[in-house]
Amino acid sequence: MITVTAAIIQNNGKVLAARRGPGxxxxxxxxxxxxxxxxxxxxxxxxKRELREELGISCRIDNFFCESIYQYDQVVIRLLxxxxxSNTRVCSLNDHDKLLWLLPHQLKRLxxxxxxxxIMEKLLRMHGEPPL
Ligand SMILES: Nc1nc2c([nH]c(=O)n2[C@H]2C[C@H](O)[C@@H](COP(=O)(O)OP(=O)(O)OP(=O)(O)O)O2)c(=O)[nH]1
Ligand SMILES: [Mg+2]
Numbered sequence: 157m158i159t160v161t162a163a164i165i166q167n168n169g170k171v172l173a174a175r176r177g178p179g180x181x182x183x184x185x186x187x188x189x190x191x192x193x194x195x196x197x198x199x200x201x202x203x204k205r206e207l208r209e210e211l212g213i214s215c216r217i218d219n220f221f222c223e224s225i226y227q228y229d230q231v232v233i234r235l236l237x238x239x240x241x242s243n244t245r246v247c248s249l250n251d252h253d254k255l256l257w258l259l260p261h262q263l264k265r266l267x268x269x270x271x272x273x274x275i276m277e278k279l280l281r282m283h284g285e286p287p288l
Pocket of ligand 2: 189191210251
């Protein structure tokens with residue numbers, strides 16, 4: 157099982173969705189930015205590092221949001237999602253081929269990685285939106 161951190165990045169009511177770039181596992185699927193936990197790293201440290209590497213931003217990591225465990229064909233992913241506040245919407249595209257800042261109800265129309273579906277559902281519930 158691989159532990160992966162993921163950031164629900166919020167800026168003035170909008171949430172950042174990122175599309176995984178070509179040539180990677182789950183390319184073309186939308187995700188919450190983040191990545192694999194390294195040895196001797198705490199989840200929050202991992203997320204800070206990943207957001208710096210992937211998006212070039214420095215964020216405030218707020219509360220832990222939820223865990224989602226999903227069995228892909230070759231690997232089991234344990235996603236740890238955190239709420240994150242960003243003071244900018246300007247991000248670089250180092251790992252992704254598209255970024256969108258969307259209102260919670262607009263996130264529904266994207267094709268999310270399967271491991272993200274429970275996270276999305278919880279986010280929609282939190283905002284009083286109907287489920288997927
Ligand atoms: N970051 C992230 N990964 C996700 C999400 N949903 C999901 O299924 N994954 C899967 C895709 C990958 O198989 C796995 C690891 O994520 P990753 O590719 O971002 O890891 P990483 O940034 O450390 O990348 P790398 O160094 O291995 O290239 O988690 C999500 O919302 N965010
Ligand atoms: Mg990543």
